[in-house]
Amino acid sequence: MFIHKKLFIDNASISLTMQAQYIAFRRLCLSLSRLSALGTRKVSVEKMVFPGHITNFTNKLELKKPEENQAIPIYRVLDKEGVPVSEDVEPQLEKDYVLKAFRTMVLLNTMDRIMYESQRQGRISFYMTNYGEEACHIGSASALDKGDLIYGQYREAGVLLWRGLTLEEMMDQCYSNVGDCNKGRQMPVHYGSRELNFSTISSPLATQVPIAVGSAYSFKLARNGQVVACYFGEGAASEGDTFSGLNFAATLDCPIIFICRNNGYAISTPVHEQYRGDGVVARASALGMVGIRVDGNDLFAMYNATKAARQLCVSENRPVLIEAMTYRVGHHSTSDDSSAYRSIDEVSYWDKKDNPILRLRNYLFRQGWLNEESEKQMRTDCRKQVMGVFAQSEAKKKPNPALMFLDVYQQMPTRLKQQMNATKEHLARHGSNYPLSAYEKFDVSAF
Amino acid sequence: MSISRPVNVVQRALKICGAVQAAFCARRMSSQHFTYHPTEPMKDAGATEKMNLFQAVGNAMALTLENKPNSCVFGEDVGFGGVFRCSVGLRDKFGPSRVFNTPLSEQGIAGFAIGLASAGTIAIAEIQFADYIFPAFDQIVNEAAKFRYRSGSMFDCGRLTIRTPVGAVGHGGLYHSQSPEAFFAHAPGLKVVFPRGPIQAKGLLLSCVEEPDPCLFFEPKILYRLAQEDVPVGHYTIPLSKAEVLREGKDITLIAWGTQVHVLLDTAALAAEKLGVSCEVIDLRTILPWDEETVFDSVKKTGRCVIAHEAPLSSGFGAELAASIQENCFLNLEAPITRVAGHDTPFPHIYESFYLPDRFRCLDAIEKVINF
Numbered sequence: 001m002f003i004h005k006k007l008f009i010d011n012a013s014i015s016l017t018m019q020a021q022y023i024a025f026r027r028l029c030l031s032l033s034r035l036s037a038l039g040t041r042k043v044s045v046e047k048m049v050f051p052g053h054i055t056n057f058t059n060k061l062e063l064k065k066p067e068e069n070q071a072i073p074i075y076r077v078l079d080k081e082g083v084p085v086s087e088d089v090e091p092q093l094e095k096d097y098v099l100k101a102f103r104t105m106v107l108l109n110t111m112d113r114i115m116y117e118s119q120r121q122g123r124i125s126f127y128m129t130n131y132g133e134e135a136c137h138i139g140s141a142s143a144l145d146k147g148d149l150i151y152g153q154y155r156e157a158g159v160l161l162w163r164g165l166t167l168e169e170m171m172d173q174c175y176s177n178v179g180d181c182n183k184g185r186q187m188p189v190h191y192g193s194r195e196l197n198f199s200t201i202s203s204p205l206a207t208q209v210p211i212a213v214g215s216a217y218s219f220k221l222a223r224n225g226q227v228v229a230c231y232f233g234e235g236a237a238s239e240g241d242t243f244s245g246l247n248f249a250a251t252l253d254c255p256i257i258f259i260c261r262n263n264g265y266a267i268s269t270p271v272h273e274q275y276r277g278d279g280v281v282a283r284a285s286a287l288g289m290v291g292i293r294v295d296g297n298d299l300f301a302m303y304n305a306t307k308a309a310r311q312l313c314v315s316e317n318r319p320v321l322i323e324a325m326t327y328r329v330g331h332h333s334t335s336d337d338s339s340a341y342r343s344i345d346e347v348s349y350w351d352k353k354d355n356p357i358l359r360l361r362n363y364l365f366r367q368g369w370l371n372e373e374s375e376k377q378m379r380t381d382c383r384k385q386v387m388g389v390f391a392q393s394e395a396k397k398k399p400n401p402a403l404m405f406l407d408v409y410q411q412m413p414t415r416l417k418q419q420m421n422a423t424k425e426h427l428a429r430h431g432s433n434y435p436l437s438a439y440e441k442f443d444v445s446a447f
Numbered sequence: 448m449s450i451s452r453p454v455n456v457v458q459r460a461l462k463i464c465g466a467v468q469a470a471f472c473a474r475r476m477s478s479q480h481f482t483y484h485p486t487e488p489m490k491d492a493g494a495t496e497k498m499n500l501f502q503a504v505g506n507a508m509a510l511t512l513e514n515k516p517n518s519c520v521f522g523e524d525v526g527f528g529g530v531f532r533c534s535v536g537l538r539d540k541f542g543p544s545r546v547f548n549t550p551l552s553e554q555g556i557a558g559f560a561i562g563l564a565s566a567g568t569i570a571i572a573e574i575q576f577a578d579y580i581f582p583a584f585d586q587i588v589n590e591a592a593k594f595r596y597r598s599g600s601m602f603d604c605g606r607l608t609i610r611t612p613v614g615a616v617g618h619g620g621l622y623h624s625q626s627p628e629a630f631f632a633h634a635p636g637l638k639v640v641f642p643r644g645p646i647q648a649k650g651l652l653l654s655c656v657e658e659p660d661p662c663l664f665f666e667p668k669i670l671y672r673l674a675q676e677d678v679p680v681g682h683y684t685i686p687l688s689k690a691e692v693l694r695e696g697k698d699i700t701l702i703a704w705g706t707q708v709h710v711l712l713d714t715a716a717l718a719a720e721k722l723g724v725s726c727e728v729i730d731l732r733t734i735l736p737w738d739e740e741t742v743f744d745s746v747k748k749t750g751r752c753v754i755a756h757e758a759p760l761s762s763g764f765g766a767e768l769a770a771s772i773q774e775n776c777f778l779n780l781e782a783p784i785t786r787v788a789g790h791d792t793p794f795p796h797i798y799e800s801f802y803l804p805d806r807f808r809c810l811d812a813i814e815k816v817i818n819f
Contacts, residue, residue: 149566183599192598199565200598204589210555211590214562214570221517221544221568240582244555251550252559407600408635410659413688413736416635 071278072293074325077300080354082362091300095369101142101162101299102364103378105134105357108158110382111167112330114390115174119188119334123394124174126188130157132297132329133261135356138162139302140259140322143310144229149219150198151212151230153205154189155261159231163196167389177396178440183403205236209245209258213319216254220317227255227313229306234323235266237280249319250287257309258321261296263328268341281323289319296324297356329355398439401427406447420444479617479669480805481709484693485676486646492679501671503645503678504533504610507652508571510682512541515569518656520546522556522573530575531612531671557583557609561591561661564607569656577613577665578622584630591661592636605659610652612668613641614706614757615803620796626705626758626789631663632735632767638662638687639734641704645676650685651732658687667705690738692745696727699751699813702742702768704731707755707804714809721810724817734764742768743775750781753812755804760788782819787812 077089084091112129119127130137137158144150150159157170172179174188181192182200192200199208199215212230219226236242237260249256260280264271277283284291290312294305302324309320327350331338338347352358364370370378405412405420412420424444427434436442488495498506511518520534520541526548528535538546549556553574560572574580580587587609595603615624631639638660642648648666655662693708694715701711708730715726727745731737746752752772754765765786772784787804795802 181599181601182597185599186597190597192601194598194601200602202590202593202597204585207558207586207590210558210586211562211565214559214564214568215566216562217519217559218563218566218568221519222566240552241554241558241586244550244552245558247550247552248555248559252547407596409638409736410595410603410605414739415736 066277066282069278069282072281072291072323074293074295075301075305076295076298077304078298078359078363080297080359082359082364082366091304093300093303095367097142098299098360098364098367099369101138102357102360102370103382104138104158104162105299105360106378107167107382107385108134108137108161109357110379110386111157111161111170114383114386115171115188116330116334118174118390124188126334127174128154128189128333129330130155132327132350132355133263134158135299135360136259136261136296136302136324136326139296139299140229140231140257140306140324143303143306144257145226145310147197147224147226148310149212149215149226149228151208151215151228152198152201153208153232153236153261154201154203155233156231157189157191160191160193160196160198163193163198165191165193165196165198167386168393169193171389171393172396175393175396176398177393178399179393179396180399183407184399185404206232206239206241206245208232209236209239209242210248211245213245213249213252213254213256216249216256216319217252220253220255225314227257227310229257229259231259231261233266234260234262234264234271234280235269235274237283238266238274243283246283246287246289246319246321250289253317254319255313255317256319257306257313258319259306260321260323261326262323263296263326265328265332265338265342267332267336268338270342279323279325281321284321289321291321291323293323293325296326297354297359299356299360326356327354400440401436401442402444402447412447479673480615480800480803481706482713483644483670483674484709484712485674486644488677489646489679489683492683493681494679495677496680497675498645498649498678499670499672500642500645500648500666500674501531501533503649503676504652504666505535505537506678506680507649507656508534509537509540510653511569511571511656512537512545514682515656517567518545518569518571519563520571520573521549521560523551523575524548525573529573531668533573533610533666533671553579553582554586557586558590560607560609561586561594561604564604564661565594565602567606569606570608571656572607572609574609574611576623576625576668577611577627578625580609580611580627583609587631587637587661587663588634592634594636594661596636603659604661606656607661608652608655608658608664609662610664610666612671613665614667614669615794615799616669617799618796619794619799621793624757624794624799626665626756628663628665628704628734629758629762629764629767632764634735636661637735639665640687641665641667641732641734643667643705643708643730643732644670644674645678647685647730647732649678650683651687653682654684654687657684662687665705669706685732688733688736688738690732690741691730692727692741693730694726694728696725696749698725698749699753699816700727700729700742700745700749701809701813702729702731702752702754703756704734705757707757710804710806711755711809714806714813717806717810718813722814722817724813726813731768737768739771739775742772746772746776747779750779751816752780752784753787753809753816754784755787755809755812757789757803759791760786761791763788782816785812785816 141159141162176184190201216228281291281293560570563570642651703711718724769784
């Protein structure tokens with residue numbers, strides 16, 4: 001609380017300083033022009049006074065080419081063999097944390113494999129895997145505070161798993177059964193949790209970006225010391241909403257961390273057809289925002305970067321953009337066959353040679369925190385756990401169909417009540433034409 | 448970063464000249480197509496003050512900012528008072544963290560507002576003209592309207608209200624005249640509200656702010672300065688989804704909202720005088736969810752109905768009303784339900800007086816319906 005109050009005062013005094021600077025510049029320019037009027041040779045120290053800009057004039061005609069800038073480097077702690085890249089950046093993370101992170105990554109991977117197969121067998125309607133992006137999820141999520149609010153795109157299941165969403169809750173959502181947090185209304189993998197401060201996923205891309213910024217502003221007003229984290233892919237970063245969101249965050253000084261998962265593809269579209277600049281992070285400085293590019297396959301790098309970003313957010317109310325470089329090892333979704341637009345060799349490299357789970361495994365082996373046997377045990381446990389929940393979720397009924405009419409508004413309008421009652425009446429007469437046995441009883445008595 | 452502040456005052460002042468002129472010029476350049484019919488003074492509402500519509504809106508926002516510490520007012524040029532003066536004085540009184548300018552991006556404003564509301568802040572967002580709400584269409588229709596439903600009520604953005612100036616203003620041309628309510632009336636989850644004057648605007652806006660659902664609030668900009676009433680200075684609300692019968696009659700029901708209510712009140716007087724027809728005039732006030740009971744009761748009584756709106760005829764909200772009335776009042780109807788609306792063209796500049804459903808077009812429709 002105290003820190004925040006201090007911050008507000010600092011902000012106010014900064015803007016006053018800026019105004020004073022501006023007035024000083026006006027005076028400087030005026031005196032310079034007077035000097036030149038007196039016959040003094042005018043030198044090009046004149047500062048420009050266009051609104052909102054302080055910079056020098058130049059007499060050199062120079063078109064700015066982006067390729068003349070150095071590409072922003074990728075921050076990394078472990079190399080792809082799981083060896084720290086230098087002694088200076090030796091990760092100081094505790095064994096328990098690293099083992100838990102590894103286990104969560106393995107668990108996510110196991111769930112992905114089973115749910116993917118389940119869709120292939122027609123047991124659920126749709127699925128999206130997280131292959132290759134597990135470290136990006138867990139590394140960032142574990143650096144956030146539990147009270148921080150998270151907005152995602154759809155490929156962030158690891159974040160939820162780390163936060164404590166149970167396998168049962170996830171599978172219930174995918175099965176749209178009575179346990180589904182969304183009451184069976186959204187497609188699979190559209191998770192959300194009020195309790196865990198994870199705003200429910202929606203399909204329209206990038207809409208969550210300005211929304212997340214609004215929530216961050218709300219936190220700033222409430223001075224609750226929390227930040228907002230907002231995930232999106234590099235494809236979604238092309239949406240107007242992303243630009244608007246980033247710009248609002250910068251101009252309105254919001255405590256928010258943007259985490260862009262740059263995995264090389266938006267469905268079939270490779271990044272060279274998505275943008276021509278230095279990825280997504282290069283846009284941060286253009287908007288006056290702090291940014292960093294991180295190896296998204298490196299758990300430690302993601303953890304460190306997010307931790308530092310959060311620190312800056314909380315202490316200075318400044319947004320930070322993290323571009324996590326990674327690779328989408330799986331298909332875009334179960335409705336996509338990625339071999340139609342990229343080579344098997346390319347995928348195989350990232351799956352076998354530079355894979356976040358493999359990298360952390362190697363690190364754990366080197367540390368002596370994991371061995372062949374304990375790894376095997378962990379994988380068996382994960383599989384058992386997933387299979388147990390899977391069978392339970394599949395067995396549950398779909399919810400009461402009358403839930404279709406609830407929650408459109410807080411109170412159901414008359415017309416909607418009529419439509420609900422008409423549906424009930426229709427089913428009473430024609431119920432045999434509908435899959436009623438898979439659902440709980442059509443019950444309108446509750447509302 | 449914020450060094451541009453002093454210069455912005457000049458830019459903003461220039462911008463006022465451009466946009467605020469809209470309201471003034473409307474009266475200078477074209478003859479007004481209606482007489483303003485003030486709302487009856489409210490009983491038991493305490494002290495009142497003469498306010499025009501922009502002042503009533505400003506007053507509602509000031510009361511909200513005053514009474515609800517977790518509320519914000521924002522949008523393009525809102526900080527200095529707004530291009531229509533609705534937020535004058537609010538930033539000075541409540542501080543720049545609660546009353547502020549955003550970057551010029553409607554999708555950003557709408558998204559930002561949803562996020563504020565979802566995190567617990569009462570968000571009153573402004574879109575400078577309803578004509579510019581379309582960049583925010585995705586945020587409003589796919590996000591705001593569905594926020595509660597899709598999350599199984601875990602999350603909602605009920606604390607959100609989006610205000611926007613709407614409707615003909617005399618010379619607004621294509622992009623300062625539109626009435627886009629029907630686009631939003633097709634989005635379950637939204638409440639769409641449309642006041643006809645200052646007393647109504649304040650009471651309905653305060654209802655929108657307090658509603659647990661996201662609301663769109665359309666302010667007829669031609670009335671900002673022109674409409675003056677004795678508005679209660681204290682807090683009061685006017686319920687949503689309730690139409691109001693403004694003039695009782697027995698021969699025909701006339702339905703409108705916003706400025707068009709005044710056109711129909713003019714027309715009702717003309718119809719009584721020239722045709723000896725007794726018109727019942729209804730202000731719908733809330734477009735979504737609308738008040739079926741009041742409308743059906745009236746049409747069942749009169750047996751005839753004319754619906755008028757400024758927006759184009761095809762798929763305008765009149766179509767929804769007409770179809771519903773036909774379905775529910777079929778045995779009472781003595782003549783086809785008739786719609787008088789803007790034409791199915793973009794809103795034209797110099798042809799505005801031929802485009803609008805003015806009192807003469809409405810009177811003509813009444814005559815035909817009565818003689819059917």
